[in-house]
Amino acid sequence: MKRFATVLSAAILGLSSAVASAHDYKLGALEIEHPFARATPPNAPVSGGYMTIHNSGEEADRLISGEASFADRLEIHEMKMEGDVMKMRQLTDGLEIPAGGEVELKPGGYHIMFIGIDSQFKDGESRSATLTFEKAGSIEVEFKIQDMRAMHGHGKKHGDEAMEHGEMDHSKMDHGKMKQDH
Amino acid sequence: MSNSGSNRAMRTGIGAALAALFLLIAGFLGWQYSVRGTDQLLTAALKLGTDFTLVDHDGNPITQEAFAGRPTMVFFGFTHCPEVCPTTLYEMAGWLETLGEEGRDLQAFFISVDPERDTPEIMKAYAEAMTDRVTGITGDPDEIEKVIAAWHVYAAKIPTGDGDYTMDHTASVFLIDENGAFKGTIAYGENREMAIAKLKRLAG
Numbered sequence: 001m002k003r004f005a006t007v008l009s010a011a012i013l014g015l016s017s018a019v020a021s022a023h024d025y026k027l028g029a030l031e032i033e034h035p036f037a038r039a040t041p042p043n044a045p046v047s048g049g050y051m052t053i054h055n056s057g058e059e060a061d062r063l064i065s066g067e068a069s070f071a072d073r074l075e076i077h078e079m080k081m082e083g084d085v086m087k088m089r090q091l092t093d094g095l096e097i098p099a100g101g102e103v104e105l106k107p108g109g110y111h112i113m114f115i116g117i118d119s120q121f122k123d124g125e126s127r128s129a130t131l132t133f134e135k136a137g138s139i140e141v142e143f144k145i146q147d148m149r150a151m152h153g154h155g156k157k158h159g160d161e162a163m164e165h166g167e168m169d170h171s172k173m174d175h176g177k178m179k180q181d182h
Numbered sequence: 183m184s185n186s187g188s189n190r191a192m193r194t195g196i197g198a199a200l201a202a203l204f205l206l207i208a209g210f211l212g213w214q215y216s217v218r219g220t221d222q223l224l225t226a227a228l229k230l231g232t233d234f235t236l237v238d239h240d241g242n243p244i245t246q247e248a249f250a251g252r253p254t255m256v257f258f259g260f261t262h263c264p265e266v267c268p269t270t271l272y273e274m275a276g277w278l279e280t281l282g283e284e285g286r287d288l289q290a291f292f293i294s295v296d297p298e299r300d301t302p303e304i305m306k307a308y309a310e311a312m313t314d315r316v317t318g319i320t321g322d323p324d325e326i327e328k329v330i331a332a333w334h335v336y337a338a339k340i341p342t343g344d345g346d347y348t349m350d351h352t353a354s355v356f357l358i359d360e361n362g363a364f365k366g367t368i369a370y371g372e373n374r375e376m377a378i379a380k381l382k383r384l385a386g
Contacts, residue, residue: 041311043304048264084205086266086353090342107265
């Protein structure tokens with residue numbers, strides 16, 4: 001039984017590291033999964049960056065800042081729908097990544113705001129930015145640019161995979177919203 | 183400082199509460215409209231908006247007249263908006279595409295709640311990147327403020343770092359019939375079938 005569990009967890013580990021190697025970063029106890037940013041219309045001065053941050057450590061950490069050569073500055077924001085009103089707030093104290101937990105930055109919730117971007121974000125491109133955590137320090141990550149039109153099943157350029165992924169994000173967004181509101 | 187500050191906070195709070203109440207009613211009417219189609223009594227007398235003179239995204243003057251004679255969608259937003267605004271414009275484009283012939287009379291406007299930064303050129307590039315069916319509207323900030331108030335839209339400047347700001351704003355799409363009567367809203371993230379059903383009724 002114990003051996004089976006070992007094999008199983010080894011298999012799971014193997015699987016997750018295979019996924020991880022795709023687009024994943026480690027920094028101390030933190031693991032940053034699939035940073036991506038929203039493709040922008042021309043002239044749009046801002047975009048949102050998203051990712052999931054896991055903290056396997058015994059101490060909470062905090063995403064406190066970021067910087068990138070392609071943007072005037074990066075801010076950590078929270079978006080919320082309150083009734084029909086969209087509200088956005090800068091998290092001036094950063095975003096806590098709880099010990100043994102994870103925080104998802106995603107459409108409709110927490111995100112990195114890229115402010116004053118120097119060029120249009122186009123689907124398929126990527127941008128690298130440095131993220132700084134209070135304890136774990138700094139790390140440079142690549143944000144993959146994704147066309148978020150697919151999010152609502154309106155993607156033209158994308159295959160089914162992108163659509164499915166997008167729909168999933170959307171439903172998660174609604175759940176996230178509920179949780180934040182209560 | 184705290185006195186005028188708290189007054190302002192209270193006014194903002196009351197404004198937000200009124201806007202929320204209005205949208206609750208609007209949502210109810212929209213729901214009635216979509217599920218029963220018997221909205222005449224409820225919404226016939228409900229007209230939104232006011233006379234205004236602003237500029238469309240081609241730099242031409244535009245007035246309240248633009249909304250008359252055709253079923254219309256109106257969305258309030260701004261281009262420094264990373265998520266709700268591009269998503270909504272994409273969705274409007276998608277709905278119109280889905281409606282095809284059925285929606286050919288529908289017109290759509292994107293009114294800036296941030297006219298100080300949103301020039302007609304910026305609005306045009308932003309809107310046209312997504313669809314040729316949505317016309318951006320911007321112009322004199324006082325005039326925009328008047329329009330926002332007359333549509334019972336909530337919009338507030340929220341300071342961020344470095345003296346910059348973002349905007350909180352009502353994110354629903356307003357539906358107006360060809361006579362200018364208010365016909366409900368489509369909420370942000372609303373189910374696509376529901377949105378299409380509302381638009382079919384509006385266009386039909």
